Amino acid sequence: MSQQVIELTGLSKRYGNFTAVDNLHLEIRKGEIFGLLGPNGAGKSTTILMILGLTEPSEGSVSVCGINSTTHPVEVKRKVGYLPEDVGFYEDMTGMENLVYTASLNGIPRPEACEKAALLLNRVGLGGEMKKRTGKYSKGMRQRLGLADVLIKDPEIIILDEPTSGIDPAGVQDFIHLILHLSHENGLTVLFSSHHLNQVQQVCDRVGLFDKGRLLTVIDINELHKKPGELEEMYNRYLGGNKHE
Amino acid sequence: MNSISGSFGVIVRKEFSDYMRSWKAIILIVIIVLTCMGSLYTALGNIGEAVKQGGTDDSFLFLKLFTVSDGALPSFAVFIGFLGPLLGIALGFDAINTEQNKGTLSRLLSQPIYRDYIINAKCVSALFVIGTMLFSLGFLMMGFGLIFIGIPPTAEEFSRIVIFLLLSMVYIALWLNLALFFSVRSKQPATSALSGIAVWLFFSVFYNIILNVVGRALSPSSMAMPDQIVHYQRFMMNLLRFSPGELFQEVTMTMLMPSVRSLGPLTFEQVDGAIPSPLPLGQSLLVVWPQLTGLIAITLIFFMLAYVSFMRKEVRSR
Secondary structure, rough: OOEEEEEEEEEEEEEEOOOEEEEEEEEEEEEEEEEEEOOOOOOHHHHHHHHHOOOOEEEEEEEEEEEEOOOOHHHHHEEEEEEEOOOOOOOOHHHHHHHHHHHHHOOOOOOOOOHHHHHHHHHOOOHHHHEHHHHOOOOHHHHHHHHHHHOOOOOOOOEEEOOOOOOOHHOOOOOOOHHHHHHHOOEEEEEEEOOOHHHHHHOOOOEEEEEEEEEEEEEHHHHHHOOOOOHHHHHHHHOOOOOOO | OHHHHHHHHHHHHHHHHHHOHHHHHHHHHHHHHHHHHHHHHHHHHHHHHHHHHHHHHHHHHOHHHOOOOOOOOOOOHHHHHHHHHHHHHHHHHHHHHHHHHHHHHHHOOOOOOOOOHHHHHHHHHHHHHHHHHHHHHHHHHHHHHHHHHHHOOHHHHHHHHHHHHHHHHHHHHHHHHHHHHHHHOOOOOOHHHHHHHHHHHHHHHHHHHHHHHHHHHHOOOOOHHHHHHHHHHHHHHHHHOOOOHHHHHHHHHHHHOOOOOOOOOOOOOHHOOOOOOOHHHHHHHHOOOHHHHHHHHHHHHHHHHHHHHHHHHHOOOO
């Protein structure tokens, strides 16, 4: 349980004079669900991009399963599945075809890819919609398909960047249960980025509080005694005037 | 590593099939096919007249299929020079920004592939489309020509036509790469399409107008020495050659009309004593070598701009 799978050391990202991420030190353990919590513009998405090797850090280093993300992004992306905030699919292709395309990009042979895709679509509750074009999918269905898309390459880590934004409340609960179920079933390490306190508290084992590009503190959710509102209190205390609504 | 290079093939296949199914490409290809068939019709109708007029190109009857026109409908070569850029722009203007706007780019980039695979695959698949269309049309023209004229092309004619088709590919690729560059730089496909069309319009219409004005302003007086006039002509021609369309036109003309022996101003001393015979293929290639390398260089520069911009682009979800 204590093995580190993601290690961020002195990580910074600057765009001109603006510092998006400032000297970030963080370790994420194997098998845990870690939340990145903070307001919009706190640096959560930039941190995720650096973990994936999609943007180069200005300073510091990122190691994923012992591999440097900046120098070996392709190897890192083999191990990490990423679901962006507003995932996009090729709308003229069916859900099944989109998954098979992702699988083929990961070097999975077509027959195996079709089998895996069908299995995953059933697991995320889209078994009946697999032959429907994704252009006709609702937002919630697209996010579910995104989760299946992330899992098709059998990743060790999954990164979910604001995965519930734009989904109705009932859909959010379904989606959260799905994440919990899949992560426990597959023993995945999950990095869950959100600005919704209740979702983070419901899903995560530990939470990193972010603001203005800095990691303010790391909170162990189990130590909060599961009291409703306690995380919000801590959030407001750390973020000062930046109160959460 | 094999699976990574396999991923490149996967993207190329998908892009190629997307292009072939997209309405914009289908419409343009249909327009180009129809107009080229029209050119073939007029060429076949006027080829007899062209032969009767006599000239050094009579031994290259087959090439006339690509250059002869009745004045009402342009020749095949002129059509490619006019509609080719539009095809290139149509294939490239929304290649990257649409992926970004639909949120598929970040999903694609999070797969274990090198980032440049995406832009390379977009370019390669579009080149496949262009190549397939051009060679199909070219061979169709040759096939119909063979049926109607009844004389097969010589090896040199065939080589000249194949070189012309390859050069047309380079010329269309030039506009494709420019459109790819705009599609990386502009967030909205409409903006990148307009930018590409604006550049094309500038070089095909406004550039000549500007050069006319410049030419009038710099024109030597009627008392000028021959050296000054030649220098002025060379200067104006060099200015004209900044336009990719002009380079393509000069290359096409030289490759499809072997009687073209020079592309610059000629003095009486240079022409005096010259035998009015067509140039062999190697000599024609030598005549257009600067234009040829210029076209290829511009194409590569545009691709490099698109490539560097894409590699430096920060990709976030929509």
